[in-house]
Every structure is written in structure tokens, then in C-alpha cells.
Amino acid sequence: MTDFSFAQRQRLAYIDFKLYFTGMVTRSEIVSHFELGLAAATRDLKFYKEQAPNNMAYDNVEKKYFITTKFKPVFKHDARRTLIKLANNISDGFDAIGETSFPIETPSPLNVPEIDIIAKLSQAIINQKPISVIYTSLTSGSGSRELVPHSIVDNGLRWHLRAYDRKSKSFRDFVLTRITKVTILAQTPKPEEDKLEDHQWMRIVPLQIIPHPKNVEHPTAIKLDFGMESGVLEVNVRAAMAGYLLRRWNVDCSESGTLSGPEYQLFLRNTQTLYGAENLAIAPGYEMK
Template sequence: MDEFSFAQKQRLAYIDFKLYFTGMVTRSEIVSHFELGLAAATRDLKFYKESAPENMAYDNVERKYFITTKFKPVFKHDARRTLIKLANNISDGFDSIGDTLFPIESPSQLNVPDIDVIAKLSQAIINNKSISLIYTSLSSGSGARELVPHSIVDNGLRWHLRAYDRKSKSFRDFVLTRITQITILPQTPSPEEGQSEDHQWMRVVQLQIVPHPNNVKHPTAIKLDFGMKKGMLEVNVRAAMAGYLLRRWNVDCSEKATLSGSEYQLYLQNNKTLYGAENLALAPGYQKDKD
């Protein structure tokens, strides 16, 4: 790749990224993304094909280049950066920032998903395919599963997959780092396995979060931290994600703000809104009504 200019490398990396994480690329996408002419886009595809002849195959009917089973990425795609790109719809596939060093630090992650797992999950979701895999859980160990994935989610601590599980016949969360031996299946999933039938995912609840009435001496500081309006932060969140968010920010979800400790600086004012949401074992202090 040394013979190519920086701009050409960007375009070739885009092709590599599109194949790896969506399973396909078209000439028109390259033209649109980089504001090129058709001739230039054709040359880029030719250069990529010459560099990695077994990575893609052209379909004359659909007029698309599809990933092959022999695909090996030409560029290195960092797992953390790729997840951020996917979450923000950034798809240039070019990770290099040159000689610039930005004065930005972020906390280290203790677990990083396998980049090939991320790629195959992304392909399956975009192309509406089911997958087979080996999943290792804390309760039952390793076993084969068939899933219909619809979203990759950052819960604040780790990445997980939201998918329909054909074994339990329900929508569940699967930790990305526990997924191995993943294969994309050719069959199109049935409608009842799709995202629109994941009611916990489709349901949105509004959380009314305020400074903790007992644990915070100067609530104005908390209001400034979270940009609260009229002393409250209103957050719309998917029911499937509510428990993760509340645990991540240590929001006291007890009925009368009974949790003590400096870590509980926030209080969920309307905890009744959580009724029926899943993963509430993660919500600090939350207890279901006994009736």
C-alpha cells in the first residue's frame, strides 16, 4: 500500500471497512462518500482487487461487490475505534491520525471484543441474517446457540448483543466477549424474530433523575454536572437498557431514597416508570411492588 497516496489509502480503507463490516460495497457508495467520478471509483476498486484478489466478488445482477469466505482485511481495524465508528455511523475505515497527538485520555477497558466477532455480527444485522455460535455463560457454561441479532449495545461497562434466542424463544442480551465460532446462516429470519417484536427494546421509558435528597450536601454541583433543567434530568431510554444506565450512574431507585453512601448522588424520582422493564436487578435499590 506504500505506493498509494494518503487520499487513495483512505478510499481503499473505506472499501475494506465496508466489506468487513457490512459484507458489501458498491461503486456508487464510493462516488457519494468521497465525491468522486465513476472512473476514479472504478480505479479504486481495481486497485483494491489487485491488492487483495480473494477478498471480494462482483454480482452482476445486484451490481455490488460482496465479501468472500476467503476475506482477510487489508487494513488493521482497531476494535475500540471500530465500535465507536459503528456507533456514530462513521465508516471511512481509516484509523490513522498521522503525526497528530490529541490531548485526550479515556479510562482503560478491561475487556475488548474480538474484531472478527464484531465484523460478522455487523454483517448479519445489516443483511438481516441469523447466526450460529458458541456462547459461554456464567450459569450454564459453553453451548451452541442460534440467534437473530438486531443491535450491538454499549451498556457503559462492556459491549453486548441484543438478539432473539431460538433456544429460549425470547429476546436477550449476550456479552460480545463470550461469543466464539460465529457463522452467518443463509436463511432469512421469520418476522417474529425481528427487532420490531422485541417489546423491551421498542418500549421507551422516561427517567426523571434528580440530585439525591439525602446524600448530596450541595445539589447545585450535581445539577451542573448533568445539565439539569429545573433541578431534574429527563432521560428517554429503552426499557431493555434502563437497568444498565441506572447501575452505571449509581442512581438510587428505591422508593424513598434510602440508599446511603457517597456513590449515590442521583435519585430516580419516578421509579414507577420502571414497572415491567427487564434487567431491574441491576437498578440500585429497586424493588417490585409486592402486590
């Protein structure tokens, strides 16, 4: 790829990214994304094909280039940065080219999923296809499962997959790093496996978070930290995600703010809103009823 200009490498990386993580790319997408003419986009696809002749095949009916089973990424895609890009709907290929370095440090991730696993999960979700995976759980060890995925989620500590599990016949969370093999199935999901039937995902829970009434001596500092208006931070979160968010920010979810310690600077004022939400065993101080 050294023979190409920076702008050309951007476009080729974009094609590589789209194939790898969505399973397809079209000439019109290249034209729209880079504000090119059709002739220029056609040349880019030709150049990419010359570099990786086995990576894509053109479908005359759908007018799209589809990923092949022999696909091997031309560019290097960093797993952690790719997940962030996918979460923010960015597919510009800059992972492969390098960006301006900013003086900002973030905590080192303790677990990073395999990039090939991320790619296949992304393809399955975008194309609404079930998958067969090898998954290792803490309770049952390794085994094969059939899932119908609809979202990849950052819960603050690690990435997981939200999917319908055909084994338990329910929607559940699956840790990405515990998935060691993914096969996309040529099936159409059943109506009960659709994301709209994931009631915990579709239900929005309103949270009212305030400075902890007992553990914080100067609540104004907390109000500034979180941009609270009238002393309250109002957050709408999916019921399936509420427990993760409350644990991540150490929000005291006990009814009367009984948790003590400097880590509990926030208090959930409307604990009743959590009724019926899942994953609340990890919400600090919440009493299951």
C-alpha cells in the first residue's frame, strides 16, 4: 500500500473496514463518504481488488461487493479502537493509517476481544443473522450455543454481546472475550428472537442521581463533577444496562443511603424505578424484593 497516496489509502482502508465489519461495501457508499465521483470510486475498488483478489465478490443483482470466506484484512484494525468506532458509527478506516497523537491517557483495558470475533459479530448484527458460537461460561464451561445477536455493549468494565439465546429461550448478555468461535448461519430469525422482543432492552429506566446525603461533605463539588441541574443528574438508561451503570459509578442504591465509604459519592433518589430491571444484584446496596 506504500505506492498509494494518503487519501487513496484512506479510501482503501474504508473498503477494508466495511467488508470486515459489515460484510459488504457499495460504490455509492464510497462516493458519499469521500465526496468522490463514480469513476474515482470504481478505481478504488479496482485497486483494492488488485491488492486482495480473494477478499470480495460482486453481486450483480444487489449491486454490492460482499465479503468472501477467504477474506483477510489488508489493513491492521485495533480491536479496542474498532469497538469504539463501531459504537460511534465511525467506519472511515483511520485505524489502519494512524492519527494525530493527543496528550490523553486512558486506563489500560484488562480484556480485549479478538478482532475476528468482533468482525463476525458485527456482520451478523448488521445483516440480522443468527450465529453459532463456542462460549465458555463460569457455570457450565465451554459449549456450543446458537444466538441471535442485536447489540455489542460496553458495560464500563468489559464488552459483551446482547443476544437471544436459543438454549435458554431468553435474551442474555455474553462476554465477548469468552466467545472463541463464531459461525454466521444462513437463517432468518424468528419473531420472538427480534430485538423488539427484548423487553429489558427496550424498556427505558429514568434515574435520579444526587450527591450522597451522608458521605459527601461538600455536595457542590459533586454537582459540578456531573453537571447536575438543581442538584440532580437525570439519566435515562436501558433496564438491561441499569445495573452496570450504577455499579460503574458506585451509586448507593439502598433506600436510605446506608452505604458508607469515600467511593460512594452518589445516591439514587428514586430506587423504585428499578423494579423489574435485571442485573440489579450488582447495583450497590440495592435490596432485591
